[in-house]
Amino acid sequence: MFSTRLDGIEKSGIRKIFGMADKNSIHLGIGEPDFNPPEHIAVALKEAVDAGYNKYSPILGLPELREAIVERIKRYKKDITVDNVMVTMGASSGLALSSMALYEPGDEVMVPDPGFVFYIPHAKIYKAKPVCYPMKKEHGYVPQPDDINELVTDKTKAIIMNSPSNPCGSALGKEEVRAITEICKDHNIVIISDEVYDEVIYEGEHHSFLGDYENVIHLNSFSKTFAMTGWRIGYMVSSPDIIEHISRLQYYAIACPSTPLEHAVLAGLKGPQGFIKDMVAAFKRRRNVITALLNSIDGFDCLLPKGAFYVFPSFDFKISDTDLALHLLKAGVVSTYGSAFGKRGEGHIRFSYANSTENIEKGMDIVKDAVSSLERN
Numbered sequence: 001m002f003s004t005r006l007d008g009i010e011k012s013g014i015r016k017i018f019g020m021a022d023k024n025s026i027h028l029g030i031g032e033p034d035f036n037p038p039e040h041i042a043v044a045l046k047e048a049v050d051a052g053y054n055k056y057s058p059i060l061g062l063p064e065l066r067e068a069i070v071e072r073i074k075r076y077k078k079d080i081t082v083d084n085v086m087v088t089m090g091a092s093s094g095l096a097l098s099s100m101a102l103y104e105p106g107d108e109v110m111v112p113d114p115g116f117v118f119y120i121p122h123a124k125i126y127k128a129k130p131v132c133y134p135m136k137k138e139h140g141y142v143p144q145p146d147d148i149n150e151l152v153t154d155k156t157k158a159i160i161m162n163s164p165s166n167p168c169g170s171a172l173g174k175e176e177v178r179a180i181t182e183i184c185k186d187h188n189i190v191i192i193s194d195e196v197y198d199e200v201i202y203e204g205e206h207h208s209f210l211g212d213y214e215n216v217i218h219l220n221s222f223s224k225t226f227a228m229t230g231w232r233i234g235y236m237v238s239s240p241d242i243i244e245h246i247s248r249l250q251y252y253a254i255a256c257p258s259t260p261l262e263h264a265v266l267a268g269l270k271g272p273q274g275f276i277k278d279m280v281a282a283f284k285r286r287r288n289v290i291t292a293l294l295n296s297i298d299g300f301d302c303l304l305p306k307g308a309f310y311v312f313p314s315f316d317f318k319i320s321d322t323d324l325a326l327h328l329l330k331a332g333v334v335s336t337y338g339s340a341f342g343k344r345g346e347g348h349i350r351f352s353y354a355n356s357t358e359n360i361e362k363g364m365d366i367v368k369d370a371v372s373s374l375e376r377n
């Protein structure tokens with residue numbers, strides 16, 4: 001009955017462990033801010049509904065919201081206009097529609113390993129072949145242009161970039177962004193750049209792939225920036241030609257983004273921005289706490305993340321990463337096993353620190369106790 005597109009498409013590892021957690025577990029599994037959207041955005045949502053903004057919006061999104069996104073994204077590319085912008089249902093729908101619009105059977109799509117759980121299934125659903133490029137610990141889990149260059153073939157259609165990275169917490173520097181862009185220009189490879197954590201950066205500034213290369217699809221979201229993962233609203237920035245093509249698919253997939261949410265997010269972009277700074281400062285404090293605690297537990301080795309809100313320690317216990325996640329779950333802590341993010345994630349475990357410092361400390365006490373009985377390699 002079902003299409004072969006579903007062959008090999010499994011439930012994501014993040015959701016598997018989450019689904020097994022009980023109500024007393026400490027949640028360090030799913031990546032969502034433990035904050036609420038700022039009050040003025042919530043008020044704007046109610047006002048939009050009360051004012052009757054409950055009808056379909058234009059397919060590409062409200063012009064005034066696209067205009068506000070232009071203002072925000074100008075920091076990465078000065079000559080951007082509304083023709084470069086489409087509002088989406090979170091970065092998720094932007095990623096899915098980009099895959100749908102670009103991939104053909106036989107195409108190769110380069111994806112990070114370890115990388116966010118959508119990328120390989122998206123390639124497979126659209127019958128393209130995912131080709132993993134390594135995120136190596138010895139390079140701080142930052143993808144290396146040489147490694148990427150080596151994997152390019154005449155079938156390479158696109159590459160997915162994700163900086164800051166989920167699950168690694170690494171962030172690309174200006175030089176790597178430039179070198180990877182040059183490789184893609186030379187081989188006419190589309191860069192699909194998932195930059196949903198562009199605001200959640202702790203050292204230095206974020207380096208975007210938006211620049212002078214036409215074939216870049218920048219995906220972003222309000223999920224993390226305004227702590228509204230459940231609202232499902234984001235955006236895509238690309239060339240007018242790519243936007244025009246993908247907007248046709250957007251119509252047949254979702255018709256249009258949600259009108260009242262667009263009004264609320266517009267108020268968020270126009271209002272005070274201090275919330276983001278405070279939230280990121282809180283994440284930074286928690287990052288320092290969880291990294292230090294993990295490194296104080298024998299058997300874990302954890303690099304200090306540069307962005308996003310995940311730590312991705314490697315471990316040397318004589319146990320698989322899936323069994324370790326289950327072992328921790330039984331002890332009361334939800335995490336995600338590293339191989340959920342690709343083969344190179346084996347021997348790692350991901351903790352999200354989008355949780356209170358108190359819960360992080362409690363969670364790490366439990367983890368310390370739970371691993372003390374495990375044999376080491």
Ligand SMILES: Cc1ncc(COP(=O)(O)O)c(C=O)c1O
Pocket residue numbers: 031089090091092093116162165166194196220221222223229232233234
């Ligand atoms: C790297 C990355 N991309 C995309 C998404 C999905 O974002 P959205 O909520 O905007 O669909 C997530 C969510 O965790 C993510 O970590």
